[in-house]
Amino acid sequence: MTGVGAYGKRASARGTDALVMRHAELVKRIAYHLAGRLPASVEVDDLIQAGMLGLLEAAGNYAEGRGASFETYAGIRIRGAMLDGLRKLDWAPRSVHRKARAVAKAIREIESELGREARDAEVADRMGMDLGEYHRIVEDSAGCQIASLTTEEGEITLTDSNSDPFRDVVDEDFRAALTEAIAGLPERERLVMSLYYDDELNLKEIGATLRVSESRVCQIHGQALARLQARLAGWRNR
Numbered sequence: 001m002t003g004v005g006a007y008g009k010r011a012s013a014r015g016t017d018a019l020v021m022r023h024a025e026l027v028k029r030i031a032y033h034l035a036g037r038l039p040a041s042v043e044v045d046d047l048i049q050a051g052m053l054g055l056l057e058a059a060g061n062y063a064e065g066r067g068a069s070f071e072t073y074a075g076i077r078i079r080g081a082m083l084d085g086l087r088k089l090d091w092a093p094r095s096v097h098r099k100a101r102a103v104a105k106a107i108r109e110i111e112s113e114l115g116r117e118a119r120d121a122e123v124a125d126r127m128g129m130d131l132g133e134y135h136r137i138v139e140d141s142a143g144c145q146i147a148s149l150t151t152e153e154g155e156i157t158l159t160d161s162n163s164d165p166f167r168d169v170v171d172e173d174f175r176a177a178l179t180e181a182i183a184g185l186p187e188r189e190r191l192v193m194s195l196y197y198d199d200e201l202n203l204k205e206i207g208a209t210l211r212v213s214e215s216r217v218c219q220i221h222g223q224a225l226a227r228l229q230a231r232l233a234g235w236r237n238r
Contacts, residue, residue, distance in 0.1 A: 019059040020052075023074055027051035030078050036202040047082045053079025098109030100141035100226060102127060103134075108230035117186055120223065139215065181231045189224035192217060
């Protein structure tokens with residue numbers, strides 16, 4: 001390598017290091033914000049570690065003059081790296097995913113038969129369990145889903161391991177169907193979804209707003225996700 005080439009490589013490395021150093025706090029900020037919306041079993045340090053890899057990648061690939069600031073560009077890459085890391089961990093047992101699919105199936109059957117939204121008690125009865133057990137299932141289901149409805153790059157995504165009805169959001173028709181399905185949720189479920197995804201409140205903050213327990217918010221959130229999964233199930237095969 002020539003002297004000029006070696007100097008250029010060292011200068012590029014110094015520039016990358018400087019970007020990483022200046023934006024390390026951005027990784028922590030995103031990690032703690034995301035952690036506030038996830039189960040307590042998720043370690044913030046794991047999010048930070050994944051986010052730092054995303055920051056390094058962003059610093060190495062960023063090119064000025066493309067319209068987005070480095071912080072905006074890096075924020076997207078950092079968040080994506082954290083969500084990728086969480087998908088690989090997938091802490092939820094297979095039984096949680098299996099039960100979540102069973103809930104969605106029961107909701108789909110009831111709503112098809114009755115022509116209206118399925119009620120908690122009806123779903124529990126269809127599954128042959130009491131209401132308390134049903135609520136535990138939807139709460140566990142909500143806890144295992146790393147949900148993030150974002151407006152980044154105009155895309156709506158929800159990341160989950162196996163039972164995610166939103167993983168293949170690739171066209172405007174699906175986004176329209178998703179928007180319609182959310183609008184058709186019962187009022188309380190729709191409100192929780194709005195506070196969680198649009199206003200980015202965590203479960204504790206939503207509970208304080210609605211004057212219910214954090215556990216109850218998790219149940220409502222899980223019920224909403226199960227209902228959306230039931231109503232959008234047909235899109236997976238299109």
